[in-house]
Amino acid sequence: MGLVIGIDVGGSTTKIVGIRDGAFLSPLMVRANDPIASIFGAFGKFTSENHIPLKDISRVMVTGAGSTFVDTPLYGLPTGYVDEFIAIGLGERHMSGIQNPLVVSMGTGTSFVRVNGNQIRHIGGTGIGGGTITGLAGTMLNVREVETLSSMAREGNLQNIDLMVCDFITKPGGNLTPDTTAANFGKIKDVATKNDFALGILNLVFQTIGMMAVFAVGENRGEPVVLTGNLTTIPQAKEIMDHLSSLFHFSFLIPEHAQFATAVGAALAAQDSSYFRIIE
Numbered sequence: 700m701g702l703v704i705g706i707d708v709g710g711s712t713t714k715i716v717g718i719r720d721g722a723f724l725s726p727l728m729v730r731a732n733d734p735i736a737s738i739f740g741a742f743g744k745f746t747s748e749n750h751i752p753l754k755d756i757s758r759v760m761v762t763g764a765g766s767t768f769v770d771t772p773l774y775g776l777p778t779g780y781v782d783e784f785i786a787i788g789l790g791e792r793h794m795s796g797i798q799n800p801l802v803v804s805m806g807t808g809t810s811f812v813r814v815n816g817n818q819i820r821h822i823g824g825t826g827i828g829g830g831t832i833t834g835l836a837g838t839m840l841n842v843r844e845v846e847t848l849s850s851m852a853r854e855g856n857l858q859n860i861d862l863m864v865c866d867f868i869t870k871p872g873g874n875l876t877p878d879t880t881a882a883n884f885g886k887i888k889d890v891a892t893k894n895d896f897a898l899g900i901l902n903l904v905f906q907t908i909g910m911m912a913v914f915a916v917g918e919n920r921g922e923p924v925v926l927t928g929n930l931t932t933i934p935q936a937k938e939i940m941d942h943l944s945s946l947f948h949f950s951f952l953i954p955e956h957a958q959f960a961t962a963v964g965a966a967l968a969a970q971d972s973s974y975f976r977i978i979e
Contacts, residue, residue: 701756702717702718702755703756703757703758703759704716704758704760705717705718705964706738706759706761706762706766707762707786707965708734708765708768709764710806710807711730712929713728713734713740714727715727715729715741715962716959716962716966717966718963718969723966727744729741729744734768735765737765738769753774753776757969758777760965760966760968761780762780762782762783771978772978777977778978779977780975781968784810784819785968786968787961787964788800788813789968790963790964790965791812793963793964794955794956794960795923795952795954797922799813799922800922802927803911803912803926803927804960806928806929806930807828809827809911810823813915827904828904828908828928832848832904836848840897849901851893852894852900852901853934854892854894855892856894856895857880858886859887859888859890860883860884860891861881861899862880863879864876880906898935901933901939902939905930905935905939909939909943912924913949924949924952926940926951926952928957928961929958931958932958
């Protein structure tokens with residue numbers, strides 16, 4: 700098969716990659732509120748920047764919430780629709796090198812996908828995610844950009860926001876440490892700054908997602924939990940997840956270009972007709 704284009708149409712961004720002979724090239728992301736506009740915008744920019752003529756594209760594969768608006772072949776090319784959870788599983792298995800991962804897709808909300816051989820199953824999720832971050836940041840801090848929030852959070856102090864184990868236990872037992880959060884936003888001090896609140900928001904979201912992953916893994920903690928989605932690009936994601944890893948003795952893995960994993964999975968789905976339906 701020649702060049703396959705994978706497009707992941709999310710709630711606020713659209714990601715696009717090309718796959719040729721198992722290797723992906725030139726990942727690209729565009730922001731747009733309208734799914735159709737973002738699809739054509741991403742496609743046009745991708746093919747233009749990479750000097751790809753339409754005749755070199757063997758198939759276009761679309762996935763994500765906005766992809767349901769695609770009801771005709773894109774540019775007359777063979778076009779397929781891939782269930783988003785299938786794309787998440789295929790993409791992260793390919794990019795992480797782990798054959799049967801538990802995948803946590805952190806987007807506007809968060810989905811948990813378990814891969815077991817050819818079986819890829821959505822096991823649940825939570826509405827906590829990027830939408831929570833931007834909603835709280837906009838309401839509490841009048842900050843709309845995640846990059847700005849993350850920069851503010853670098854100067855934040857959770858001691859002014861969260862109730863910690865050390866606030867009421869001198870010698871914590873089990874796997875708890877003194878700086879373990881007992882209650883998010885449970886101890887907001889009068890001296891708390893905007894930077895403190897910024898860190899508190901990120902800590903709330905990533906701790907919640909991380910703990911749900913802990914519960915999903917259960918006692919089977921041999922392989923890392925693989926993280927994907929736009930939130931993986933926020934530096935605090937790895938820092939907070941690493942702290943949870945030390946508490947519960949397993950690890951989280953963020954592959955390179957993890958935010959493009961679903962688009963990669965969509966393109967890979969073209970190799971097996973059972974993973975997609977043709978858009979006619």
